[in-house]
Amino acid sequence: MKRRTVGDVMTRTVVTVSEDTPFTEIADAMAEHRISAVPVMDDDGRLTGIVTEADLLRREEYGGGAGPRRPRLLRRTQDEARARATAPDARGLMSAPVVTVAPGTPVAEAARVLNAHGFKAAPVVRDGRLAGIVARRDLLSVFHRSDDDIRDEIIDDVLVSRLWQDPAEVHVRVQEGVVHLTGRVEQKSLIPIVVRMAAATEGVVDVVPTLGYDYDDTGPAPHPRA
Known part of the structure; x- marks a missing residue:
C-alpha cells in the first residue's frame, strides 16, 4: 500500500x-x-525563520499604544510581543527556530505536526536546505480520491494482496469516502484487521463494517482431553 509523503504533495x-x-x-x-x-533565508541560503499571517496581524493588536499597566512579568511578556509585532523587517517579525518536516514524512504525520503547533504551513527541508513548503490544503489533497479508486485499492491491496481474502466473500462499497464492508471472513479475529487496514487507506473518511465470520478464534482454546 503506497503511502503518500510530504514530497508528493508539497509546493x-x-x-x-x-x-x-x-x-x-x-x-x-x-x-x-x-x-x-513565507520562509526567511539568510545570505547563505539557509532557513533562519518563518513569517506567518499571524505575525503580521499582531501589529493590529499592538497598534494602539502601551495600554493599561500590568504586573511586571506580564508586562515584560507584552513588551517582547509588542517589539516583535512592530518590528520593521523579517528579522524581527519571524518565528525561530522553525518547525520543519522532511520530504519523506508521511502526510498523516505532517498533518499532526501542523495541528500540534497550530500552523497552516511548514517548510520542507532536505539535507539542511529548503526543498519546498507544505500547507494544510496540500495535506488534504489525499482526500480528493474518487470512491472507485479507494474501493479498488481496498480490494486489490488490502483484501487480496495482504490478507488473502476472497473478494467474492467480502463486499466493499465506498460512498463519499465512507467504506461499507459486508459479507463474511473465515476468522473473527480478521474483522478488526480488515477494518483497521481499510481505514488506513488514503482518502478514507470512515469505515462501517457489517461482517460475519465462520469461526470464532478469539475465545479460549479448548483443553485437550487427558
Whole structure:
C-alpha cells in the first residue's frame, strides 16, 4: 500500500524573503501569491525563520499604544510581543527556530505536526536546505480520491494482496469516502484487521463494517482431553 509523503504533495516553488525584507513587502508578497507564510533565508541560503499571517496581524493588536499597566512579568511578556509585532523587517517579525518536516514524512504525520503547533504551513527541508513548503490544503489533497479508486485499492491491496481474502466473500462499497464492508471472513479475529487496514487507506473518511465470520478464534482454546 503506497503511502503518500510530504514530497508528493508539497509546493516546490517557494516564495521566500530575506531577513532584511520590510514588513510591507512581506505583506504584499503574501497577498499577491495568496499564501499564509513565507520562509526567511539568510545570505547563505539557509532557513533562519518563518513569517506567518499571524505575525503580521499582531501589529493590529499592538497598534494602539502601551495600554493599561500590568504586573511586571506580564508586562515584560507584552513588551517582547509588542517589539516583535512592530518590528520593521523579517528579522524581527519571524518565528525561530522553525518547525520543519522532511520530504519523506508521511502526510498523516505532517498533518499532526501542523495541528500540534497550530500552523497552516511548514517548510520542507532536505539535507539542511529548503526543498519546498507544505500547507494544510496540500495535506488534504489525499482526500480528493474518487470512491472507485479507494474501493479498488481496498480490494486489490488490502483484501487480496495482504490478507488473502476472497473478494467474492467480502463486499466493499465506498460512498463519499465512507467504506461499507459486508459479507463474511473465515476468522473473527480478521474483522478488526480488515477494518483497521481499510481505514488506513488514503482518502478514507470512515469505515462501517457489517461482517460475519465462520469461526470464532478469539475465545479460549479448548483443553485437550487427558
